Amino acid sequence: MPGLTAFTTLQAEAKRSWQELIESRTPHILIGTATCGKVSGAMSVYEAITATLERLGIKATVTQVGCFGMCYAEPTMDIALPGQPRISYGFMTPEKASRIIEDYIIHHNPRPDLALCTIGDGRIEGITPFDDMPMLKGQHRIAIRNCGHINPLRINHYIARNGYAGLSRALSTMTPQTVIDEILKSGLRGRGGAGFATGQKWQYCRDAAATPKYVVCNADEGDPGAFMDRSILEGDPHSVVEGLTIAAHAIGAAEGFIYVRAEYPLAVTTIKHAVAQAREYGLLGQNIMGSGFDFDIHIKEGAGAFVCGEETALMASIEGKRGLPRTRPPFPATSGLWGKPTCINNVKTLAMAAYILAEGADKFAAIGTERSKGTCVFALAGNINHMGLVEVPMGTPLSEVIYGIGGGIAESKPLKAVQIGGPSGGCLPANLISTGLDYESLAKSGAIMGSGGLIVMDEDNCMVDVARYFLSFVQAESCGKCTPCRLGTRQMLDILERITRGEGQPADIDRLQELAKQIKISSLCALGGTSPNPVLTTLKYFLNEYEAHINEGRCPAGVCKALITYSIVSDKCPGCRKCVKPCPAGAISFVAKGQPVLLDEKLCNRCGVCRDVCKLGAVAVS
Amino acid sequence: MAADFGSSSIEIPRLLAGFRRDQSNLIPLLQSLQQAIGYLPAEAITAAAEHLGLSETTVFSVASFYTQFKFQPPGRDKIKVCRGTACHVGGGERIIAELQRDLGIKPGETTPGGEYSLDTVACVGACALAPVVIINDDIFGRASPRQIIDELANHKPGAGCPCRD
Numbered sequence: 001m002p003g004l005t006a007f008t009t010l011q012a013e014a015k016r017s018w019q020e021l022i023e024s025r026t027p028h029i030l031i032g033t034a035t036c037g038k039v040s041g042a043m044s045v046y047e048a049i050t051a052t053l054e055r056l057g058i059k060a061t062v063t064q065v066g067c068f069g070m071c072y073a074e075p076t077m078d079i080a081l082p083g084q085p086r087i088s089y090g091f092m093t094p095e096k097a098s099r100i101i102e103d104y105i106i107h108h109n110p111r112p113d114l115a116l117c118t119i120g121d122g123r124i125e126g127i128t129p130f131d132d133m134p135m136l137k138g139q140h141r142i143a144i145r146n147c148g149h150i151n152p153l154r155i156n157h158y159i160a161r162n163g164y165a166g167l168s169r170a171l172s173t174m175t176p177q178t179v180i181d182e183i184l185k186s187g188l189r190g191r192g193g194a195g196f197a198t199g200q201k202w203q204y205c206r207d208a209a210a211t212p213k214y215v216v217c218n219a220d221e222g223d224p225g226a227f228m229d230r231s232i233l234e235g236d237p238h239s240v241v242e243g244l245t246i247a248a249h250a251i252g253a254a255e256g257f258i259y260v261r262a263e264y265p266l267a268v269t270t271i272k273h274a275v276a277q278a279r280e281y282g283l284l285g286q287n288i289m290g291s292g293f294d295f296d297i298h299i300k301e302g303a304g305a306f307v308c309g310e311e312t313a314l315m316a317s318i319e320g321k322r323g324l325p326r327t328r329p330p331f332p333a334t335s336g337l338w339g340k341p342t343c344i345n346n347v348k349t350l351a352m353a354a355y356i357l358a359e360g361a362d363k364f365a366a367i368g369t370e371r372s373k374g375t376c377v378f379a380l381a382g383n384i385n386h387m388g389l390v391e392v393p394m395g396t397p398l399s400e401v402i403y404g405i406g407g408g409i410a411e412s413k414p415l416k417a418v419q420i421g422g423p424s425g426g427c428l429p430a431n432l433i434s435t436g437l438d439y440e441s442l443a444k445s446g447a448i449m450g451s452g453g454l455i456v457m458d459e460d461n462c463m464v465d466v467a468r469y470f471l472s473f474v475q476a477e478s479c480g481k482c483t484p485c486r487l488g489t490r491q492m493l494d495i496l497e498r499i500t501r502g503e504g505q506p507a508d509i510d511r512l513q514e515l516a517k518q519i520k521i522s523s524l525c526a527l528g529g530t531s532p533n534p535v536l537t538t539l540k541y542f543l544n545e546y547e548a549h550i551n552e553g554r555c556p557a558g559v560c561k562a563l564i565t566y567s568i569v570s571d572k573c574p575g576c577r578k579c580v581k582p583c584p585a586g587a588i589s590f591v592a593k594g595q596p597v598l599l600d601e602k603l604c605n606r607c608g609v610c611r612d613v614c615k616l617g618a619v620a621v622s
Numbered sequence: 623m624a625a626d627f628g629s630s631s632i633e634i635p636r637l638l639a640g641f642r643r644d645q646s647n648l649i650p651l652l653q654s655l656q657q658a659i660g661y662l663p664a665e666a667i668t669a670a671a672e673h674l675g676l677s678e679t680t681v682f683s684v685a686s687f688y689t690q691f692k693f694q695p696p697g698r699d700k701i702k703v704c705r706g707t708a709c710h711v712g713g714g715e716r717i718i719a720e721l722q723r724d725l726g727i728k729p730g731e732t733t734p735g736g737e738y739s740l741d742t743v744a745c746v747g748a749c750a751l752a753p754v755v756i757i758n759d760d761i762f763g764r765a766s767p768r769q770i771i772d773e774l775a776n777h778k779p780g781a782g783c784p785c786r787d
Contacts, residue, residue: 035746035748035761036748036750036751036763038761039751039754039761039762040747040751040763043727048681071750071751072750074750074751090696217779221747222744222745223709223743223745224705224706224708224709224710224744224749225706225707225708225745225749226745226747226749227748227749227750230747261747262653263743263744263746263747264692264746264747265744300649300650301649301650301653302690303649303652303653303688303689303690303691304688304689304690304744305688305689306744307685307731317649318646319645320644320645320647320648320649320684321645321684322683322684322687323687323688379749379750380750381705381707381708381711381749381750381752382708382711382712382752383711387708387749387750401630419707419779435644453707453749455707455708455711455749457711461711466710469710470707473705473744477689477744581768582766582767582768584723584767584768584771586732600780605719607716607719607720607767608713608716609766609767609768611715612713
């Protein structure tokens with residue numbers, strides 16, 4: 001078991017080898033191979049890189065890193081040459097990657113035409129520096145500080161970037177109580193969505209009399225549209241291991257669990273690897289860093305139940321039972337796993353706790369607003385140009401995230417709504433995008449921070465359909481234990497389905513509101529209690545769309561199939577036949593070049609593929 | 623007990639041996655059995671119950687709660703369509719509808735000949751590449767109904783996807 005001196009040696013060695021890598025005389029190539037990178041073809045780019053290096057006889061280090069956050073540009077490849085800033089290239093193909101390596105490393109042409117930005121000191125003509133990139137300028141990275149910079153499978157990379165320094169400080173110079181005080185002082189609030197003060201939670205658990213105590217990392221990121229936890233687990237797993245170990249020390253636990261979704265196979269592999277590696281380095285197990293503190297972590301894979309993101313359901317699942325939530329109190333801090341005091345924190349909360357212990361509470365508390373300290377992480381997706389992972393100071397206006405960092409709405413269409421906080425969140429209209437992204441401002445608008453999914457929607461989205469979508473999700477995922485959630489959401493879904501079929505009645509709006517009110521106050525757990533939020537916010541901000549469906553039998557966005565018909569605008573259609581093959585119903589036929597195509601209304605299944613592929617606006621919906 | 627499930631002969635006792643007799647091991651044990659067999663036949667439920675000292679009812683009630691567990695053999699090609707929010711906004715429901723039409727089965731079902739099974743998943747967390755479809759272990763991002771149907775027509779298990787690692 002390494003003592004503290006041994007850790008200091010480990011750290012010095014890690015920093016030295018990291019410096020050697022950064023300042024190496026050989027080129028350093030980094031490739032993002034998190035799930036989003038792999039889906040976009042990162043592995044074939046990786047193979048092309050190694051083959052090209054061999055073909056050209058170039059000696060270089062190739063590092064696989066996690067997701068840097070620029071998912072829209074995946075796969076990405078970065079090249080750092082000695083004495084030069086690192087250059088990031090996006091939209092890689094095996095061919096492009098080979099060409100860039102040859103052009104840059106052999107012929108000294110950095111290919112500014114293909115580069116996204118430079119990272120680090122120094123400039124390269126024609127390439128935007130990192131800090132001037134609109135996507136990166138407004139960001140402040142704490143939870144995702146290492147994602148895209150380090151190889152997640154190499155503990156030394158993490159240690160070199162001040163990893164485990166927080167744990168070392170906590171174990172060598174602080175008592176469990178001073179650790180809790182430090183977290184309290186930082187103002188850190190739970191990033192799982194509810195925003196409860198983390199230090200307070202740790203305090204309750206520490207003060208509980210019963211033993212043993214447990215710590216749990218909730219990595220069951222079930223919210224559709226959120227992938228921050230996955231990215232952290234895949235790109236920087238040790239920050240979670242370290243944060244959980246600090247929490248265990250603070251509350252006095254010897255055993256911890258990481259409950260991770262089985263739908264994230266790469267995250268499961270990476271976190272398992274990290275735990276094994278931490279054990280090997282003596283950072284988990286007996287007598288950690290010679291402090292006399294013993295702690296170990298078990299990985300539990302979820303089995304595909306959304307409700308298991310709720311803490312009491314999650315604990316039931318760890319115990320090998322159906323993932324059913326139970327009433328609180330007692331809260332897990334006093335009676336959790338097997339009836340013992342249990343502290344449950346989200347992935348981001350733990351990654352931030354590790355940072356706070358290493359860098360000090362003041363540094364964290366200096367960021368954000370008065371009551372929402374630090375940063376928040378968002379997964380930006382939907383109809384937006386720069387989809388990806390974003391971390392900004394709390395209180396940053398939503399507009400800055402959408403138009404600055406996110407690069408605006410895809411195809412320059414008008415923004416209609418932003419869905420924030422998953423199925424428990426709400427839909428904010430375009431005129432509220434000056435709302436600050438912090439717990440208080442969002443709550444005022446009717447939405448919640450949730451786990452941080454941010455889905456941007458343009459004018460082609462029907463808000464009644466969006467509400468129906470969320471209700472169908474909640475209905476499918478309701479655990480069924482309590483009646484308001486099981487049957488109440490069923491009733492709401494039936495009404496919404498009726499409205500989207502054009503069979504809505506004027507009284508439906510009141511019925512929806514009444515049901516929402518009842519479900520909110522009478523559901524057993526927060527998942528049921530917050531499930532009417534998407535309906536309530538769409539009713540509040542997009543009532544006119546509901547009215548158009550009910551009173552006029554019209555879907556203004558042209559989405560609800562029963563209420564729309566497709567037609568070809570003859571004078572705009574050049575007969576290019578781009579829409580003919582994609583039409584799954586075979587409803588479009590080609591006549592002759594220069595003549596508009598024909599659409600058979602009887603065959604048309606109103607799927608909208610033709611409208612998506614036609615860039616000339618020749619497909620009309622009415 | 624060596625059970626013969628289709629082409630693979632699975633040693634259930636060998637799998638069970640790795641798990642302590644404790645209910646907290648139930649889900650990992652079922653996951654391990656399903657991984658090996660492809661689904662959870664009645665024999666697997668019985669074996670898990672005996673090994674952990676639980677009733678078969680308890681084991682089945684837990685297994686049936688979680689969407690991951692299947693009680694029917696899956697198709698040779700397993701298709702999963704993501705129904706996350708970004709995928710919904712990006713046209714995921716259209717893909718589900720077209721696959722339903724093309725294969726003649728609903729999500730949760732397998733084609734009569736056992737070629738394909740169709741399922742939906744809550745969210746695979748690759749929202750920036752929505753809509754997403756998974757065929758066996760290959761993930762397809764920015765998918766279109768036509769591309770997926772063409773892919774299935776030419777699909778050889780384990781081949782054909784640039785993202786395969």
